[in-house]
Structures are given as structure tokens and as C-alpha cells.
Amino acid sequence: MKTLLELKNIQCRYDGQIAVDDLSLHVRQGDIFCLLGPSGCGKTTALRAIAGFEPVSAGEILIEGECVSRPGRSLPPEKRRLGMVFQDYALFPHLDLGDNITFGLRGEDKSERRRRAEELLETVGLTGYAGRFPHELSGGQQQRVALARALAPEPRMILMDEPFSNLDVELRERLGGEVRAILKARGITALMVTHDQHEAFAIGDQIGVMREGRLLQRDTAFNLYHEPAERFVAEFIGQGAFVKGTLEAPDTIVTVLGVIQGNRAYEWPRGSMVEVLIRPDDIVADAEGPLIAKVVGKAFKGAETLYTLEMGGGERLLSLFPSHHDHAIGEQVRVRLQVDHLVAFPA
Numbered sequence: 511m512k513t514l515l516e517l518k519n520i521q522c523r524y525d526g527q528i529a530v531d532d533l534s535l536h537v538r539q540g541d542i543f544c545l546l547g548p549s550g551c552g553k554t555t556a557l558r559a560i561a562g563f564e565p566v567s568a569g570e571i572l573i574e575g576e577c578v579s580r581p582g583r584s585l586p587p588e589k590r591r592l593g594m595v596f597q598d599y600a601l602f603p604h605l606d607l608g609d610n611i612t613f614g615l616r617g618e619d620k621s622e623r624r625r626r627a628e629e630l631l632e633t634v635g636l637t638g639y640a641g642r643f644p645h646e647l648s649g650g651q652q653q654r655v656a657l658a659r660a661l662a663p664e665p666r667m668i669l670m671d672e673p674f675s676n677l678d679v680e681l682r683e684r685l686g687g688e689v690r691a692i693l694k695a696r697g698i699t700a701l702m703v704t705h706d707q708h709e710a711f712a713i714g715d716q717i718g719v720m721r722e723g724r725l726l727q728r729d730t731a732f733n734l735y736h737e738p739a740e741r742f743v744a745e746f747i748g749q750g751a752f753v754k755g756t757l758e759a760p761d762t763i764v765t766v767l768g769v770i771q772g773n774r775a776y777e778w779p780r781g782s783m784v785e786v787l788i789r790p791d792d793i794v795a796d797a798e799g800p801l802i803a804k805v806v807g808k809a810f811k812g813a814e815t816l817y818t819l820e821m822g823g824g825e826r827l828l829s830l831f832p833s834h835h836d837h838a839i840g841e842q843v844r845v846r847l848q849v850d851h852l853v854a855f856p857a
């Protein structure tokens with residue numbers, strides 16, 4: 511697939527302060543890419559630079575091979591042929607949904623525009639809603655209308671800025687899945703920014719984790735979770751704890767919990783002090799297990815319970831037990847390590 515969007519070492523500043531630094535990435539035609547990071551990491555600035563609302567102070571942005579931003583030159587937003595979906599749906603309250611969706615379309619006659627609005631409403635699962643008004647819809651429905659409106663002028667790509675953060679958590683993931691299905695069915699390329707990893711997991715083919723203006727890792731959700739390249743990514747994505755250890759061989763680390771062997775080779779000198787990431791799914795309930803732990807916290811999750819366990823040396827780890835294993839705080843349980851992905855960082 512050809513590359514639709516390319517950022518080459520872009521930098522964005524506000525009054526000399528760097529908000530985005532040396533950011534490079536590309537998004538292929540039909541892919542959904544998410545920029546994920548904590549508040550203030552620069553993801554919104556990057557999105558605004560792509561949209562043409564912020565200039566770049568270094569590097570360049572190309573869309574379909576054409577340079578749209580470089581220092582001193584910026585193609586205006588309306589000439590970039592990109593669709594935008596914002597956090598606040600920004601629908602016009604006094605226009606019905608049909609007119610909201612076709613607001614930006616010019617040159618076509620009214621009946622043709624109405625037909626187009628109805629087709630787009632069908633695409634986003636709101637068939638027959640053209641005559642309704644925004645206040646008659648739920649937040650999730652309004653956001654789907656906002657998506658239909660962004661799609662109406664047939665943009666080259668959709669940009670979404672925290673599109674689901676006004677919705678409650680359950681709806682967020684569901685709508686994320688729905689929006690993904692809509693974009694995929696139409697082969698639409700999209701870039702979304704969010705601080706919510708579950709939102710990013712629900713929608714993105716590829717996720718880029720940002721911190722302090724920089725892109726740390728670009729990968730699938732699976733790899734970000736199981737093979738984080740930096741400690742920040744390991745801590746930001748998913749849950750877990752670090753246990754101290756010593757590198758015995760490139761794929762073998764000795765820890766107080768035992769010898770951990772994994773799928774990865776580290777080239778640090780033998781004897782190096784390291785910290786090993788232990789995810790909740792790396793510690794398995796096992797009545798015959800070699801490790802004894804004390805339950806010091808529990809959080810019921812439905813199908814599973816997330817226990818906080820204190821090990822013999824005082825280390826605290828998280829572990830997911832099947833929900834029917836019901837243990838009280840203070841109780842002792844037996845577990846074993848089952849580390850399929852070895853993730854370690856220098857101590």
C-alpha cells in the first residue's frame with residue numbers, strides 16, 4: 511500500500527518552546543494510526559500541524575507525496591482535503607442532521623446533497639435520521655454524525671482528536687470498534703490522537719507512543735504491551751511491576767522470584783543489574799506453584815480478579831486470577847511465573 515501521509519522530522523514550537531520534536535512517521539493508504547501519550551506530550555500539536563492549523567519550525571509534512579508544510583510554507587487547511595472529527599461534536603444545533611452533514615458541500619443541488627447525507631447516515635448506522643436535530647441524539651450518535659460530516663466531502667484522510675473522550679468508558683470502546691469498522695469498510699485512512707490506551711487499542715492498526723514531544727515507539731498494540739522498547743512505554747501501556755535481577759545469559763535473568771527465561775536476547779554484559787517487567791498475566795494461580803504470596807489487594811473485574819500480591823522479599827506484583835478464585839486480603843496463595851515475553855531494562 512502506498513504511503514498517504516508522511517511526517518519527516520517535524521518540529522513545532524510555541525514561543526520558542528518545543529512541543530513536537532523530530533517527529534517522523536508515515537501512514538499508509540487505508541491504515542488507522544493512533545498517536546497515544548499523556549497530556550502535554552504534543553500529540554494534539556502534531557495533529558494540528560498535519561491539518562494545517564500549526565506551522566512546522568523544522569522538517570516537512572507530505573500528503574500523497576506533496577509537501578504541505580515546511581518552515582515558512584503551509585498549505586491552508588481547506589486545501590489539504592482532510593476531514594476532522596473533534597472531541598466536542600461541534601454539530602450546528604439549529605440544523606437537522608442532513609444539513610449538518612452536507613454543510614460544507616457546495617455546488618451540488620439540494621436533492622443530491624440530501625441523498626448523500628442519507629447514504630452517509632446509513633454508513634454510520636443512523637438510517638432515517640436526516641430530519642432529526644442534534645439535541646435528539648445521544649453523545650455516541652452525535653459523534654457518528656460528526657464522522658459522517660467529516661466524510662461528506664470525500665477527504666483523503668480523517669483526523670480525529672480525542673473523539674470519544676466525552677463519552678462514558680463503556681461506550682468509548684464500543685464506539686471505537688464501530689468507527690474502526692466504518693473506516694475499514696470504506697478503506698478510509700485515519701489518524702487519531704488520544705491519551706486513552708484502550709481507545710487506541712480499539713481503533714488503531716498501529717499506535718505511536720509519544721512523550722515530551724517525541725515518538726518513542728510505533729507498533730501494534732500487542733507489541734507495545736509485550737515488547738515495549740522503553741521503560742516509559744512499559745509503564746504507560748498496561749499494568750505491571752518491575753523486579754530486580756541479574757543477567758545470567760542473554761535470555762536468562764536471575765531474580766528473587768526464580769530464573770526467568772524468555773524469548774529475547776539482551777546484549778548487556780553478563781552480571782548486569784536489570785529490572786524485569788512482570789505483567790499481571792505473567793503470574794499464574796497454581797495450587798502446586800513454587801511461589802507463596804500474600805494477597806494485599808484485590809479488584810474484581812468480572813471474568814477475572816486483579817490481585818495485588820506481596821512476595822517473600824516484600825516485592826509487590828499484580829496477578830490476574832480467574833474470577834472464581836476468590837481470596838481474602840491477607841490470605842496466602844500459590845503462584846508460578848509464566849513469562850512468555852521477557853522484557854528487561856538496565857537497573
Ligand code: ATP
Pocket residue numbers: 524525528529547548549550551552553554555556705
Ligand atoms: P492534551 O492531551 O492535554 O491536549 P497533548 O499531548 O495533545 O495534550 P499538546 O496540546 O500538543 O499536547 O501540547 C504540547 C505542549 O505544547 C504542551 O506543553 C502545551 O502546554 C504546549 N502548548 C499547546 N498549545 C499551546 C499554545 N497554543 N501556546 C503555547 N503552548 C502550547
